[in-house]
Amino acid sequence: MEIIVVEKSPPLKGNVRINGAKNSALPIIAASLLGTEDIILEDVPDLRDVGIICEVLRSLGAEVEFIDKRTIKINSKNLNNHITRYDLMNKMRASLLVMGPLIARLGKSKTSLPGGCAIGTRPIDLHLKGFKALGVDINTEHGSIDASVDKLIGGKIYLDFPSVGATENIMMIASMAEGETILDNAAMEPEIIDLQNFLNKLGAKIKGAGTSTIKIKGVKRLGGCRHQIIPDRIEAGTFLVAAAITGGDVVVENVIASHIKPVIAKLREAGVEVIENDDNIRVIGNGEIKPIDVKTLPYPGFPTDMQSQFMAMLTLCKGTSVVVETVFENRFMHVDELKRMGANIKIDGKSAIIQGVDGLTGAPVKATDLRAGAALVLAGLVAEGKTEIEDIYHIERGYDGIEEKFSKLGAIIYRKTV
Incomplete structure (x- = not known):
């Protein structure tokens, strides 16, 4: 030891x-599942959690390549798996952030309840509330979360607490929903702004990050980009x-x-x-x-x-x-x-x-x-x-x-x- x-x-x-910020890199790496072209991420911190989220992406069918210690190339064109492995979810809570992109790309997601630091209750209810508002069916049994949808439709969502993770997950899934999604009482962290800037580089139409109201107009397809983590x-x-x-x-x-x-x-x-x-x-x-x-x-x-x-x-x-x-x-x-x-x-x-x-x-x-x-x-x-x-x-x-x-x-x- x-x-x-x-x-x-x-x-x-x-x-x-x-x-680069860990709390910015993890959701942006997860959001890379939404793109269908090459994505280059710079100033990614060399951390255990980054290694885990990259392993999660590979397990889902994405190509992840480290160009150097802190630069990653991701291509999710051939995303083909909607099930996140339990052993990976158990290592890090941020693995939950792949749910939104998976549902947006494949129409379904199956995952275990996440692990991470034992610093208190961090319920995922707000994530699921946001998904349901966009038409997603959720089934939670035996420690797993099954989510599926035929068609994502934009809607109005109010978060009971300005959860960072829920804000990020909803931004990601709503970026490919039909119509407009309005997210109120959103988290306002700088990492939320960084995620918005990244998604918009891919072709998303999001504004309002950094304020309590975020508006997302859904698009049919997201591409690729080069982005430096804050x-x-x-x-x-x-x-x-x-x-x-x-x-x-x-x-x-x-x-x-x-x-x-x-x-x-x-x-x-x-x-x-x-x-x-x-x-x-x-x-x-x-x-x-x-x-x-x-x-x-x-x-x-x-x-x-x-x-x-x-x-x-x-x-x-x-x-x-x-x-x-x-x-x-x-x-x-x-x-x-x-x-x-x-x-x-x-x-x-x-x-x-x-x-x-x-x-x-x-x-x-x-x-x-x-x-x-x-x-x-x-x-x-x-x-x-x-x-x-x-x-x-x-x-x-x-x-x-x-x-x-x-x-x-x-x-x-x-x-x-x-």
Whole structure:
């Protein structure tokens, strides 16, 4: 078994380039099933999840070729299988995103209930509600979802919650439905805009992404294109916090500052200097973190995917901070791991009360989910001694070359086989 070892490190200094967004790449790769010509995707992060979704596409009859480490060529002209394998679905929740394209292309889809991080209930009801509104018959029995349709007809859909996955799946299936589909209370994340831009390059007619109402006029056929994935705002945010927690001076390159406004605002509130430029952000930490309150919300609110990293930083603040998690009900699993390192955190329902301590101590810990793993890396950078992180496959699902990037900034981080 491999673990990641992090030792107390000097203040991080230097430049780090952010890769393409995992949460943009996965739906766009899934959406490539809609095209019938060559699709070239650039700046795709080199991640476990990307490998899994590519394997899903191959199993469905698509041709997937890695031109280089972060460039993929996909051709789905000969798509011929509507059944998604259970072993692949069980590895990653984003596999669910092939449902919409499969129904649009083949008129049917059969899949298992998805796996992924155990951060709480993420019902697929909204995906299925959207499909039904377009005329799809759904049958859910024995842990599988059977979907079929004779003809997709556009309709009006209101999401009870602005689910990112449901918004993406509905955009994809509606792009080939007859007539117009209007999706209200849609998710507004930058990744939704990236998906719209990609689909429109294929020949779709979609507008409104980034707002709560998206309008999709269906077309009969989608082609091919070349598309570059947007930068990963969560990876960017993680390195911004890394600079802050170590009192370092780091320039984060290939980042869109408008995508992480709440992260930047909260860092400044915590007393960290943040300098925004056209395509990079510089963070200068002064070694002292002020207590702040954080509440996670759907975009454009503070991202739930940055909650655990901020909590790691706030364990060392001078005073008391409160973090309220409103998106996922089980996203405080990292708290016990941080407490093993000496953090003073109490959970009260959806709130975590963090009393700053003078220092953390390295300990054996487990990455309970993707972002929790990132938080433990950050804590390890400032903890006395060694922090040994198990279950690092979670980290590998979302961070491309995390040890190499941190090492170049001066961190003491490496892998070890145990």
